[in-house]
Amino acid sequence: MLVIEREASHGKAVLDALGDTVELVSVRSISKALALLRDNRFEGVYVDASQLSAARWVGMIIQAEEILDAIADGVAVVDPDLRIIWANPEFVSFTSGPDSTVGTRFYQAFAESEILGPEPCPFTTAVATRSPSSTVLKIRNNRYLKVTVTPVFDARHVLTHLIALTREITDEAQQQLKVNAIAQAGDELADLTPEELSEMGAEERTDLLKYNIARHMKDLMGLDFMEIRLLDRGSGRLIPLLTEGMTPLAAGRELLAGKEGQGVTGLVAATGQSYLCPDTTKDPFYIEGAENARSSLTVPLVYHGNVIGTLNVESPHPDSFDDRDRQFLEIYGRNVASALNTLELLQAEKASTASASVQAISREVALPLDDVITDAVTVLDRYAGHDEDVIARLRHLLYRAREIRGIIQKVGSTIAPPPANRVATPPAARLAGARILVVDADEAIRRSAHHLLGIQGAVVETARDAREAVALARQESYSAALADIRLPDMDGYAIYKRLREVRPETPVILMTGFGYDPTHSIVKARQEGLQTVLYKPFRSDRLMEAVEQALHIQTNRAEADPPDLQPEPAPRPES
Known part of the structure; x- marks a missing residue:
């Protein structure tokens, strides 16, 4: 006889009398009663009148088994000790077999199982939170189950059992993996x-x-x-x-x-x-x-x-x-x-770092190279018509001094060449190919011109006074020349006229500090055709505008003049 005693029984005398004639098996849990009824044969079930509602609930559970057996998800009833007391066929199909399901602890029913999370143990979490908790369980043959555990409590808030709903999510899990x-x-x-x-x-x-x-x-x-x-x-x-x-x-x-x-x-x-x-x-x-x-x-x-x-x-x-x-x-x-x-x-x-290093080196050697070039040009200018061997050597010295700048840039490009997979074409330098002569006694101005014009692709050479500038212009053709109006040996109007006499095709830009022009050089030069004036200390954008304007004027003039009026640049010796 199976006796269900969920609470203290009022029929103790009846049970004592029954105990003399039949073997009594007492349980306090409906879930355990169901498990015993499945696994053992009983002649009858005794339920106290006060527990009839529970008995009717058992009947409903038994009737619902047919529905639970038919659903696609696996369902298992687990007692507080995590032993499986009932499972539908779908749930059993996930386990090692029918013989190792009912009566077995939940995780032991699955061969080679591994909890993937997010919850390390949904049973513990479900009981603690009194709400459903889910996790993913990996079982044999690389199958994945989503296990959702719901706790069930009685009227006294005592845990009676847990419902484990399992659904196969192998396709979803493998896709996510x-x-x-x-x-x-x-x-x-x-x-x-x-x-x-x-x-x-x-x-x-x-x-x-x-x-x-x-x-x-x-x-x-x-x-x-x-x-x-x-x-x-x-x-x-x-x-x-x-x-x-x-x-x-x-x-x-x-x-x-x-x-x-x-x-x-x-x-x-x-x-x-x-x-x-x-x-x-x-x-x-x-x-x-x-x-x-x-x-x-x-x-x-x-x-x-x-x-x-x-x-x-x-x-x-x-x-x-x-x-x-x-x-x-x-x-x-x-x-x-x-x-x-x-x-x-x-x-x-890497290329930017190499470029910065190359620019730093170029800035440091720019003025010393200019000194070498201007000194060589000055000697060459004075020595014209004398020993041809000395003149050839001076020209070679000039060529090699100017070549040093190109060598520095070439070495810089080999330090960090553009990547083989580069598909975007970098923008062209605004002054690429232009040769600019800058004449100023102030070393800071000459150094700044090297930097600002050099990063835009121009080849820059500088002179400290008008004498050096005129000597350079005799030996080399420039795209544009920038000259200060207060040089040690000439005013702005005089240097403007001398440069135009030596290189009439080269546009000249006069520079002045804060508009100061005591000899009215700019006014007189404008009457001779001066187009552009640059005020110092100049900003990079104003400098670029002035040079580009001068180059534009030069281009228009070259297109208008016959080819035979264009001066030929001085020849360079072979290295």
């Missing part, structure tokens, strides 16, 4: 240690990036045929960076970002939208990439909202890719774009 793996792989693409950064050049870092991309594609996505192209915004060209398994024709094919005639890759680059091609033989945009490819997937490489390239993968089988693959590839594509940008920034930082 793959997303996490791809994201982690992407984070590692440009993750270099300080030692690696110091030891590896731009080309080596790019090669490492390409190697990691190819490895991740094969290991994580099982892909052997892929292509990455970078977009040159200036020309719209899609420049190959990485090709694996593509035909030589496809790897060397010229493609542009465009919606027509540029294949799927050009379309994706132009629209910024991924393109899934389930059957290449029926797709109007597809152009052969991998030999005998039957399906392809192409995603844009996007960084900060801008398309910087494309990532294309192909398969010899039709319908090899779906929306899930597209999601994976788009995630990885964002990481590839970020890694490419990181490498570009690293190289730009």
Whole structure:
């Protein structure tokens, strides 16, 4: 006889009398009573009249078993000791078998189980919070279950049992794990240690990036045929960076970002939208990439909202890719774009540091070189018509002194060359190719002119007085000349006239401090054709405006004058 005594029984006398004729099995929990009824044979169940409501609840549970057996989710009733006292067939299918389910502790029912979280033990959390708690459980054969535990308390707030609802989420979990793996792989693409950064050049870092991309594609996505192209915004060209398994024709094919005639890759680059091609033989945009490819997937490489390239993968089988693959590839594509940008920034930082070093060296040697050049030119100017061997040596000295500046810039470019994967064309220097002569007794002005004009691509030479300036102008043609109106040996009007006599094609800019012009040099020079005046101390923007205005005047004058009126520059000896 099974006796259910959830509270103190009022029928003690009846139980004592029954105990003389039958074996009594007493329980205080409805859940334990259900478990005993399933596993043992009883002649009857005794319930005190005061517990009839509980008995009716047991009846409802038994009737509900048919419904619980039919639902798709696994359901288990667990006692406070975490032993399973009942489970539906779906739950049993997750465990090691029917014989090791009922009566077994919850986690022991699952072979090779591992709690993945977020809750380390949902049973403890559910009881403590008196509310449902969930976690993910990995079981055998790489299956994943979401387990949600709900506690049940009686009227006295005593825990009677727990309901464990289990649902298989293997597809969702594996997809999330793959997303996490791809994201982690992407984070590692440009993750270099300080030692690696110091030891590896731009080309080596790019090669490492390409190697990691190819490895991740094969290991994580099982892909052997892929292509990455970078977009040159200036020309719209899609420049190959990485090709694996593509035909030589496809790897060397010229493609542009465009919606027509540029294949799927050009379309994706132009629209910024991924393109899934389930059957290449029926797709109007597809152009052969991998030999005998039957399906392809192409995603844009996007960084900060801008398309910087494309990532294309192909398969010899039709319908090899779906929306899930597209999601994976788009995630990885964002990481590839970020890694490419990181490498570009690293190289730009290195180039910037090298450029700053080169500029510092150039500034330090600029004036000493000017002294060498002006001294050599002055001697050459005075020595004209004398010993030809001495003149040749002086010209060679001038040539080599001027060559030093170019050598410094050339060495700087070899310290940090532009990266091989650079696709953006840097803006041209505003004064590239211009030769500027600056005449001023103030060393600070000469040094500043070297810096401000030099960083814009101009070749700058300076003189301390009018005599040196005229000697330089006789030996070298300049795009423009800037001269102070208060030189030690001439005023502004005189130097303006002398420079125009020596080099009439060279525009002259007169400089004055705060508009001070006691000899009215500027007024007189304007009457002789002076176009531009620069006030010191000059700002970089005003200096650039003055020089560009002078160069514009020179260009217009050159176009108007006959070619035979243009002076020929002084010849340079062979080095």
